[in-house]
Amino acid sequence: MHKNNNLKRFLGICTLSFCAFVFFFGSFGCSYWEYDSDDSANAQLGIISGVIDVSQIVAASNIQSSVKASDVDFSSSLVFLEEIASLSARPDLNGKFAIKDVPDGTYYLIVRLSSPLAPSYKVRMNSPLQVSSSSPPPPTTVIVKPGDKADSFIRILLVDHLGNPVNSATVTLWGETFTHEGDGVYLSPAMPVGAIGRIFVAPPPGSSLQGQTLTIATGTFVVTEIPSLGTALSPVGVKNRPPSVWIRPEKFEVSGGDLLKIHSTAVDPDSDELIPAWTARIGTFTQSGIDHAIWQAPNFNATATIAFAVTEKTSKLPVFQAKAQVIIRVIAAKGPDSDTGSDTGTATNTGTNTNTNTDTGSDTSTATSTGTNTDTGSDTGTATNTGTTTD
Numbered sequence: 001m002h003k004n005n006n007l008k009r010f011l012g013i014c015t016l017s018f019c020a021f022v023f024f025f026g027s028f029g030c031s032y033w034e035y036d037s038d039d040s041a042n043a044q045l046g047i048i049s050g051v052i053d054v055s056q057i058v059a060a061s062n063i064q065s066s067v068k069a070s071d072v073d074f075s076s077s078l079v080f081l082e083e084i085a086s087l088s089a090r091p092d093l094n095g096k097f098a099i100k101d102v103p104d105g106t107y108y109l110i111v112r113l114s115s116p117l118a119p120s121y122k123v124r125m126n127s128p129l130q131v132s133s134s135s136p137p138p139p140t141t142v143i144v145k146p147g148d149k150a151d152s153f154i155r156i157l158l159v160d161h162l163g164n165p166v167n168s169a170t171v172t173l174w175g176e177t178f179t180h181e182g183d184g185v186y187l188s189p190a191m192p193v194g195a196i197g198r199i200f201v202a203p204p205p206g207s208s209l210q211g212q213t214l215t216i217a218t219g220t221f222v223v224t225e226i227p228s229l230g231t232a233l234s235p236v237g238v239k240n241r242p243p244s245v246w247i248r249p250e251k252f253e254v255s256g257g258d259l260l261k262i263h264s265t266a267v268d269p270d271s272d273e274l275i276p277a278w279t280a281r282i283g284t285f286t287q288s289g290i291d292h293a294i295w296q297a298p299n300f301n302a303t304a305t306i307a308f309a310v311t312e313k314t315s316k317l318p319v320f321q322a323k324a325q326v327i328i329r330v331i332a333a334k335g336p337d338s339d340t341g342s343d344t345g346t347a348t349n350t351g352t353n354t355n356t357n358t359d360t361g362s363d364t365s366t367a368t369s370t371g372t373n374t375d376t377g378s379d380t381g382t383a384t385n386t387g388t389t390t391d
Contacts, residue, residue, distance in 0.1 A: 045101045046131040050140035052077070052095035052111055057121065057144055072113070079142075082108040082124065082197065085175030102131045108197070110174050111142045112150075122150045122192055124174055150190040152221040157230040157325060158184045158201065160209060161242075161318040166233055168204035173197060173216075187226075195221045201233065209233040214244055225252055230309075230324035240312075242320035243268040247308045249326055256299030256333040262326070263292050266310040273313040280306045283330075295328075302330045 054072050079097045080088035084107070091097040106128045113121040121144050129137045156178065158166040165184025170177060174197055178186035196218055203209035212233055220227060225248065232242035246265040254260050266274050278288040280295060282304050287294040295306060309323035 044104050044133050046104060046133045046136045047098060047100050048081075048102055048107070048109065048129055048131060048137060048140070049098040050079075050096070050109075050142060052079070052091055052097070052113065053141055053143045054095065054113070057146055057148075074113075076114045078112045078114075080110050080112075080175050082110050082175050085110075085172070104132050106130055109140065109142065111144070112176075113144055113148075120150045120190060121148045122174065122190075122195070123148050124195070124197055147194070148192045150192055152191050152193045152195070152223065153226045154188045154191075154216075154220060155181075155226055155228045156186050156188070156199065156214075157228065157323060158186065159230070159232050159321070159323065161232060161234055161238075161320060163232075163321060163323075166204065166207075166209065169233070170202040172200045172202075191221050193221050193223055194218050199229075201231070203233055208236050210236050210238070212242070220246065222248065225249075226326075228324040228326050230322045232320045232322050234318070234320065238318065240314065240316040240318065240320065241269040243272070243274055243310050243312060243322045245308055245310055245322045245324045247306075247324045247326060249306070249328060251328075252326070253329040253331065254297045255331050256297055258297050258333075259286065260295050260297060260328065261292060262295060262306060262308070264290065264308050264324075266290055266322070268310075268312060270314075270316075272316075274310040275313055277309045277311070278306070279309070280304055297328070297330045299332055300330070301332045304328045304330060 052074065058072070074091040074093060074095050077091055078088055079091060079099065080086075081099065081102070083105075084102075087099055087102055089097045089099045108128050109125040111121075111123040113123075123142055123144055125140070125142065129140065131137060156171060158169055158171070160166055167180065167182075167184060169180075169186070171186045172178070173188055173191070174195070176189040178188050180186050196216055199214040199216060201212040201214070203211055210233060212231055214229065214231060216229075220229075227246065227248035229244065229246050231244040234240065234242055244267055247262055248264075249260055249262045251260060264276075266276065268274055274290065276288070276290045278285050278293045278295075282298050282302055283306075284296050285293055286296055290310070293306075293308070295304075297304065305325055305327055307323055307325040309321055311321045312319050
């Protein structure tokens with residue numbers, strides 16, 4: 001009898017345990033087996049680490065006296081990814097850095113070296129880094145060279161499929177944003193001469209336009225000059241891709257009458273035929289084509305806007321046009337008809353010619369008269385007059 005009571009008690013405990021087991025997993029079992037996306041995401045995140053080597057710019061500065069080792073302040077510098085600029089890290093005092101929580105993928109590493117007492121330098125790694133959570137890339141050394149000094153710019157003109165300027169777009173290069181100057185024109189951040197990479201264009205918020213990616217080649221960024229690019233943004237859903245153009249004059253300041261060569265490049269991603277057109281309100285084009293134009297400046301002080309546009313020759317709609325423009329300063333070459341200053345002189349020829357001339361240039365002309373020519377003019381100009389004046 002005693003044994004039966006123990007057996008019943010044991011069976012009762014087992015029954016209660018089983019019910020509790022069923023209740024627990026019946027109520028919470030789904031959450032236990034649920035896929036945890038956060039845990040999975042964490043498992044797929046890698047790291048990029050390395051060190052910044054500034055020895056070459058410090059060595060060069062010993063000759064140029066432009067930067068010393070103590071001037072390089074890594075705390076003002078930043079290392080980030082071109083594709084995800086928000087993933088970044090500040091190097092320590094020795095230039096070491098580590099970017100964490102990087103999703104698996106391929107990325108270009110960008111280093112922006114900024115110091116209050118030294119020039120700004122920027123470096124984009126030549127080859128992308130492959131990031132894998134299971135096999136992170138080895139630590140990389142980013143060598144900053146004197147040629148990486150960031151002091152060059154470009155402009156880009158954005159228009160829509162109707163040719164209207166696109167304002168409020170977001171344009172980035174090497175993870176940094178262009179400055180909008182108005183009328184669809186954007187100025188790049190400072191970049192090293194010869195910099196290459198991709199320009200990412202995001203349309204204005206709420207716009208019906210698509211984004212655009214432009215690849216820039218070596219030679220786009222040059223010393224002391226600001227070349228211009230141009231492209232169009234297509235409406236969402238349009239398959240036809242717009243062309244892009246690039247122009248760079250050999251000089252941005254010329255004398256009156258000079259011939260100026262302007263180099264140009266036009267690319268269509270769909271290989272459509274492109275029809276070029278050059279325009280300027282002043283001066284004349286002596287040659288024009290798809291790869292260059294030669295423009296003759298007028299002989300007076302002025303600023304000339306020279307534009308290069310290409311239009312697609314295609315049956316696909318809409319037909320796109322891309323345009324770029326540059327501004328050229330013209331300084332008059334002093335001559336008989338090129339005095340654009342204030343001339344208050346009066347010439348009276350009565351056997352003795354008294355000519356009061358206040359040319360705006362430095363007057364090296366030769367005055368010839370049938371009488372006696374007395375030139376009492378005062379010359380306060382800045383141009384040079386090499387013409388011959390006959391009274």
